[in-house]
Amino acid sequence: MKISALAHEAGLPVATVKYYLREGLLPAGEATSATQARYDDRHLHRLRVIRALVEVAGLPLARAKQVLAAVDEPGPDPYAAVARAVEALPPYAEPADPACPRATALLEQHGLDVGVGSTALTQLEVALRGLEAAGRPLDPEAAGRYLADIRSMAEREVASVGRDPGASLPGVVEDVVLGTTLIEPVILAMRRVMHQALYRERTERSRPGHEADTLSP
Amino acid sequence: MKISALAHEAGLPVATVKYYLREGLLPAGEATSATQARYDDRHLHRLRVIRALVEVAGLPLARAKQVLAAVDEPGPDPYAAVARAVEALPPYAEPADPACPRATALLEQHGLDVGVGSTALTQLEVALRGLEAAGRPLDPEAAGRYLADIRSMAEREVASVGRDPGASLPGVVEDVVLGTTLIEPVILAMRRVMHQALYRERTERSRPGHEADTLSP
DSSP states (O other): OOHHHHHHHHTOOHHHHHHHHHTTSSOOOEESSSSOEEOOHHHHHHHHHHHIIIIISOOOHHHHHHHHHHHHOOOSOHHHHHHHHHHTSSOOOOOSSTTOHHHHHHHHHTTOOOOTTOHHHHHHHHHHHHHHHTTOOOOHHHHHHHHHHHHHHHHHHHHHTTOSTTOOHHHHHHHHHHHHHHHHHHHHHHHHHHHHHHHHHHHHHHSTTHHHHHHOO | OOHHHHHHHHTOOHHHHHHHHHTTSSOOOEESSSSOEEOOHHHHHHHHHHHIIIIISOOOHHHHHHHHHHHHOOOSOHHHHHHHHHHTSSOOOOOSSTTOHHHHHHHHHTTOOOOSSOHHHHHHHHHHHHHHHTTOOOOHHHHHHHHHHHHHHHHHHHHHTTOSTTOOHHHHHHHHHHHHHHHHHHHHHHHHHHHHHHHHHHHHHHSTTHHHHHHOO
8 A cells, every 4th residue: 555545544644654664663665666665564553553652652752663673673582572672661760779679579579580670670669669758658468469469460461472373573572562551551540440439339338328228118 | 847857857858848838739837937937747748748749640730739639628528539639640631532432331341330520431441542543452351351350459449548437538538649649650560570570480481491400300
């Protein structure tokens, strides 16, 4: 298809598609003349990934490039490729203490190992420090319960990645990146919605006359 | 204590404390002379809440004021006060369709009700649309499993709010706001950390020679 059809299919202005081409996020199409090129479904797919990163996750273009480089050239080690891609995702947290003592202690206590230099570990450290600074440190028991709920979620997610035996490594890296970045807002919104629904139930139950309403005819 | 001691205790520059006073986020101290005032632990506590909202959650000052107004003047309906405070928290999403059809259908399917005009419902709608736009819609079964894990988390959280029989309504609103805003980055970081730990385990297991390593002496 021509660039105009590609842009239409992707729901983007042609100028935006050209911009992504110039910036190297979208690979060039197959030249059909000096000024025209043909694009296919792989380009459309790539545009959807770019939109997810730039418009939904709000990545700066340089970070989006870093993610796409890990997708396109994953290298021999799948774990390293996935880690490189996920590390380019926000939030971009700087730990006050690079040893991440709170996060490291918590993971050790639960037999989890993420290796050194993990961005996720830094994010966890910063988040735990934030609670401490507000005078509400997370006690080890509560942290363990959060980890258990999140483990249930993460085990399903990790098991589903690359389950297709024909899945290429770039496909796996892309899966993980989009799974991380697009599911995060779903999880947070579901938690707030669930809070509202549960408070609502509780408020209804505690309203005077509620029992009378339901018990008497 | 004097303003200098208050600032020191809160880990903030005096100028920042004065700024929060001028903006009305921090209530005035008890005047001890024409130019001096005395502050107490309630001011220190409030400064910790302000920091959590402004520095950790990144709220614009106007939104932080909205949260604190709901804390200070909750009104007669606890549910409404909590909802008002939580709605001032980011992300500030605009739905393409105010009816939020995807989110509403999902909640109905699971017997959950958040009422009309819920910001959390809008956030869920925008998040679900983001997945669709990337060509990866969340299927109802997967959504149900996420909801189940999140319900487990949210039930504990809602049960813990206001458990103290002496808890005032402002204290409850503050609890919910800080619980929402400070725990969100913890949940996301834990999920990424868990992914890394699980991928690591899987990669180790699938490495050639792994079985030989562990089985032979």
